[in-house]
Amino acid sequence: MTSFQPADLKLLGDLIQERFGLTFEGVRQDILGSRLRPRLRELRLDSPRAYYEYLRFHPRGDAEFDRLPALITNNETYFFRETRQFEILIEHVLPERRPAAPSRPLRLLSAGCSSGEEPYSLAIALHDAGLPPAARSWEIDACDLNPERIARAREALYDETSLRACDPESRRRYFSVEGGRFRLKDRYRVGVRFFQSNLLAPGFALDRPYDVILCRNLLIYFGDAAFDRLIGLFASALVPGGYLFLGHSESLFDRDTELLPVVVGGSVVYRKTAKP
Structure with missing residues (x-):
């Protein structure tokens, strides 16, 4: 050609x-x-x-x-990417949100989850913080536009490149080796639900409220109109006082939104205006 x-x-x-x-x-x-x-x-x-x-x-x-x-689109993703945000979530955000929802699990959404490395990393971080899903303290939803990636996420079988930020101890602790590949152990898959969706499809709405939404390194692919529609979708889905985490190269500065920038643990995240 x-x-x-x-x-x-x-x-x-x-x-x-x-x-x-x-x-x-x-x-x-x-x-x-x-x-x-x-x-x-x-x-x-x-x-x-x-x-x-x-x-x-x-x-x-x-x-x-x-x-x-x-x-x-770029399929670049791997376990434990930008883990400082997970630390902020566990150390600052979840303790703040827990009293606001004492009778239900805290709900988290990984938007644009690709083949599952991000939501599974978050589940591992919650386990390691002493918050297993059996305690009904949290639920993670994860969605992606591509059904093939969702199928891979549900399979939870990964190549070496997905584990490049894992040291030998992490590989041994969280994964089982299968034919030269790495399968995430079952206990770290519990509490994570995957679904395929086009977040920008006409009339699409997330079917339940969330305390935290992670949408990292996805907005860089969108034009202004789609960017604003997606942020509006997240703002509608977040509970009052809920948080949005973006990638380091993304921000909502100079955007008209009810999600306000706040500094938490030394990093900027976005918080939905709480009801008076």
Whole structure:
């Protein structure tokens, strides 16, 4: 294939943004082209315009839409990434939230969970803090756009790259070796529920309130309109006084939202305005 035409990439990019909220404008057009080139070769399509038409009109277009997010987004994730936020959650946020919900488990959501490394890391951190799920002290929900990643998360079987931040003791304690791969032990999977969802689908709403939402390193893929819609969704789902954790390169400064920045444990997180 020769170089892709910018107009074709824009046509395809507009469709992706309409469907998923992901933006590939400007220099990101080249990223889109490079990530899709192998898939176009597999389908024997000669241009992004042909792929656009495949998505729109081919009988297998819906199935292709399901796999598209995995092709165009970065799958970079691993256990115990940015663990300082877990420490803040356990040391500061959960003790604050516990008196506000004495009769139910604290509910946490990992949004854009990929293949499960983040929510499982959080479950491990809660176990290690003396908060096992058997005590009904917490529940973790985790969602992702890609059904293949959700299936991998439920399987909980990982390659070496997912454990690159784990020392030998952590590997021994939390995982069992199976044929050169690593399966998370069952006790750290209890209390974690996975579901597939497009958070930006028209009319979508999270079906229960949360005390904490983690959405780390996902918002960088969205344009302004989708960014604001997603933050609005999280604000609606959080209980008054609930917290949103973002990635280090993401912020809500200069955004019109009821989620206010607060410094907790030396880091900035976002807290939903409590009812008077």
